Amino acid sequence: MKLNTFSCLLLLCLLVSQSVKGDEEFTVEDIQVRGLQRISLGTVFNYLPVNVGERFSLDNAGPAIKALFKTGFFKDITLEREGSKLIVLVVERPSIAKIIFEGNKDLSKDDLKKALDKIGLSEGKVFNRQVLDKVEQELRRQYLSHGKYGLKIKTEVSNLTRNRVGIHIKISEGRVTKIKQINIVGNKAFDDKTLLRSFELSTSNLLSFYSKDDQYSKQKLSADLETLRSYYLDRGYINFSIESTQVAITPDKKDIYVTINVKEGDIYRLEKVKLAGNLVVAPEELIKLVSLGPGEIFSRKNATETSKAISERLGDEGYAFANVNMVPDIKEADKTVDMTFFVDPGKRVYVRRINMSGNTKTRDEVLRREMRQMESSWASSAKIERSKTRLERLGYFETVNVETPPVVGTSDQIDVNYTVVEKPSGNLSAGIGFSQVQGLIVNANIAQDNVFGSGKRVNIAFNNSSYSTSYQFGFFNPYFTLDGVSQGYNLGYTKRNAGQVNIANYSTDIANAGLNFGIPLNEFDQIRFDFDLRHTHLSTTAFSSNEICDFIFGNNGIDQCTNKTNTIGNPNTRARVDATGDSFLTFAPAVSWTHDTLNRALFPNKGGQQRFSAMATVPGSDLEYYKASYKHQVYFPLTRDFTFRLQAEAAYGNGYGKTDKLPFFENYFGGGTGSIRGFKNNTVGPRDSNQFPLGGSTKIIGNAELFFPVPFLAETKSVRMGTFVDAGRIDNNIGLNNLKYSVGISGEWLSPFGALSVSAAVPLNAKSSSPTGAIIDQKQIFQFNFGQNF
Incomplete structure (x- = not known):
């Protein structure tokens, strides 16, 4: 490197001595630049430290040439004098016309081009051979992060027309160098298997093709060493230290051995835990936040969580910049620690203004009514x-x-700035979908969730399938009053053919009108009142069962069926005489309570939701019955990517007064998506005299599901997979006997064309028939539901 620098300086001196003859000074009356092709004349004048009218001599030539060379645009520069003119002769460096990669498989061309662009080598830029020397270093760095240690790179530069060059980079990636073994030396309290379980790096296993955990990375190793340190500090080993780390690669560059030398030290216990400083908040409140106590093994994790909890509590009181420092007093003699949490609250911070931006359509008041932080009050992080x-x-x-x-x-003041990016809140759509239950679905929908930016919702909908045809109109105002009381009403007409969805044969025509009010009890709880007036026209078919005919006869005195054997050939089943049907008018007030702490409306990963609802038709309605249900789901974030959900639902209904039981068309059904997967939709539960599912008055459903990202699509937030266990029963009596179970995997995708949910499940205790030959359970391993909007 020293020789090259000396050679360049010697060459520069020779150029200067030969370019400007003589050492006499002269006044520059004009400057001419010759040899430019792509570089503009203004660029040269901008860097040239010589101006017209200035005196110029041999002493000025060296700095002028150096300044132009520094631009990196030129490979040769000569200064000449013609009378009082200064002539600048330049030879531009060639530009890079094309960069061609050959042999790259693990990294795409775009990724490689981005990496080279960072060091100044990209198509269209000036070619500098010194930068080319850095190419191998940068590419090697990229490939080392992917575990490719046997990398070979060859670079060729070809001269092209019009002072351009082409760069051909040949890459031989070699095989991935994998971690053969990770050894921990010096550990006595915990074995290697226990310690390595929390490492990101690992030896090859069945999932390494996806996780790449068997590929060595310096950054990953540093993270794992910190994980190891935390593991010991959380278990009382205050003096734990990592003495050294060795990473060795075999001569054939196929395997890597990692050795970590540790010194465990002794276990320390807490003797005293104290709070000190300016506590501000009542000590008894802060003491509740302390998650460690005397006699316990010291845990840095618990100490850190305590410090964080106290800081957050102070933040809720306006001390946004509070510091809570952990001050341990280590006693080596008896292996104990006195821990003091020193509280420095700082100044109480107030909110000057709350600013909204990005809401070009939505009114400010719609955003501001959601604010729980007020202006001019102290700042609460919560x-x-x-x-x-x-x-x-x-x-x-x-x-x-x-x-x-x-x-x-x-x-002591801050501003709170909320920035939003609006999305279309209204749509006019037509849709086609397909469901295994309902078949082809056609729908049209006009909906506006944010009418004129007011936050109100209006929707008009039409849906049609082999199962049902419905027309709906609805209006909802989430802030009917300033206190957040909501109001909504709806009108609708629905015609259903139950036989199309694996249910007993009958059809209904339902016209309904409803009014509802929602009253917030606190931040997470709401109570809602619904008042629905419903007219139901019920019709039998040639395949209607005894239970359906008996219900109509028992509640209206009209026998639509006779004892004549029907087309099914079952002599115990009556056939339809006419299709006049029967009508029932009911008025059903309902009340529901919801407790919602979910962090997101779609794909939540933390929090939970509980909902209890009850409804009953008023005395004097054509049908007198009631229904009640309770549903509870809770999400546990296990890691950044894995979420565990528990979900349970129980429901019960019955008749009262002149109606002796729950109307069969209000029964609960089980099986399929959203219920017990692996069993055919709506087929779990009691059957009628024709062996068609009739549903039951009691429902119990339980679900445990582990959600995780789709391999190779971990960053996509609209797709997820899961593995689950479902259990449940549909019956006419209360109990936990005869539960049905299934296990399987699931997938959900919020696609631009609609929601797609799929599952593959295996029933664990399905029964095909009873001793009398009656059908009991119907399996359906693969189930899906898909909707498309356009």
Whole structure:
């Protein structure tokens, strides 16, 4: 490197001595630049430290040439004098016309081009051979991060017309160098298997093709060493240390051996835990947040969580910049620790202004009524974050971001800035979908979730399938009053043919009108009242069973069926005489309570939701009955990508007064998506005299599901997979006997064309028939539901 630098300086001196003859000074009356092809004349004048009218001599030549060389645009520069003119002769460096990669498989051409662009080598730029020397270093760095240690690179430069070059980079990636063994030396309290279980790096296993955990990475190893350190510190080993780390690669560059030398030290226990400093908040409240106590083994994790919990509690009181420092007093003699949490709350911080931006359509008041943080009050981190969550749950925005910059010139004020990106809240759509249950589905929908930016919702919908035809109109105002009481009403007509969805043979025509009010009890709880007036016209078919005919006869005195053997050939089943049907008018008030702490409306991964609802037709209705249900689901975030959900639902209904049981068309059904997967839709439960599913008055469903990202699509938030266990029963009596079970895998995709859900499940205790030959369970391993909008 020293020789090259000396050679360049010697060459520069020779050029200067030969270019400008003599050492006399002269006044530059004109400057001419010759040899330019792509570089503009203005660029040269901008870098040239010589101006017209200035005196120029041999002493000025060296700095002028150096300044132009520094641009990297030229490979040769000569200065000449013609009378009082200064002539600048340049030879431009060639430009890069094309970069061709050959042999790359693990990294795409786009990724490689981006990597080279960072070091200044890309198509269209000036070619500099010194930068080319860095190519191998940069590409090797890229491939090393993918575990390719046997990499070979060959670079060729071809001269092209018009002072251009082409760069051909030949790559031989070689095989991936994998971790053969990870050894931990010096550990006595825990074996290698236990410690390595929490490592990101690992030796090859069945999932390594996806996780790449058997490919060595310096960054991953650093993270694993910190994980190892935390593992010991969380179990009382305060003096734990990592003495050294060795990474060795075999000569054939196929295997890597990692050795970690540790010193465990002794276990320390807590003797005293104290709070000190300016506590601000009542000590008894802060003590509840302390998650470690005397006599326990010291845990850095618990200490850190305590510090964080106290900071957050102070933040709720406006001390946004509070510091809670852990001060351990280690006693080596008796292996104990006195832990003091020193609280420095700082100044209480107030909110000057809450600013909204990005809502070009939605009115400010729609956003501001969701605010739980108020202006001119002290800043609460919990209220600021809760306000953000409420904006996200509106469904009007693609993204919601919040910033809390300090007010310039003050030490106790901040502004809270919410920035939203609106998404279309209204749509006019036609749709075609397909369901295994309903077959081909056609729908049309006019909906506006945010009418004129007011937050109100209006929708007109039409749906048609082999199962049902419906027309619906609805209006909903989430803020009927300033206190957040909501109001909605709906009108609709629905015609259903139950036989098309694996249910007993009958059809209904239902006209309904409803009014509802929702009253918020607190931040997470709401109670809702519904008042529905419904007219139901019920019709039998040639295949209607005894149970259906008996219900109509028992509740209206009209016998639509005779004891004549029907087309099924079952002498115990009566056939339809006419299709006049029967009509029932009911008025059914209902009440429901919802407790919702989910963090997202779609694909939540934290929080839960409980819902209890009850309805009953008023005395004097044509049918007198009641129904009640309870549903509870809770999400547990296991890791960043894995979420575990538990879900349970129970429901019961019955008749009262002049109606001796729950009307059969109000029965509960089980089986299929959203219920017990692996069993055919609606087939779990009691059957009628024709062996068709009739449903039951009691429903119990339970589900446990582990959600995880789709391999190779981990960053896609609209797709997820799961593995589940379903259990449940549909019956006419209360109990947990005869539960049906299934296990399987599931997939969900919120596609641009509609929601797609699929599952593949295996029933564990399905029975094909009873001793009398009656059908009991029907299996359906693969189930899906898909809708398309356009």
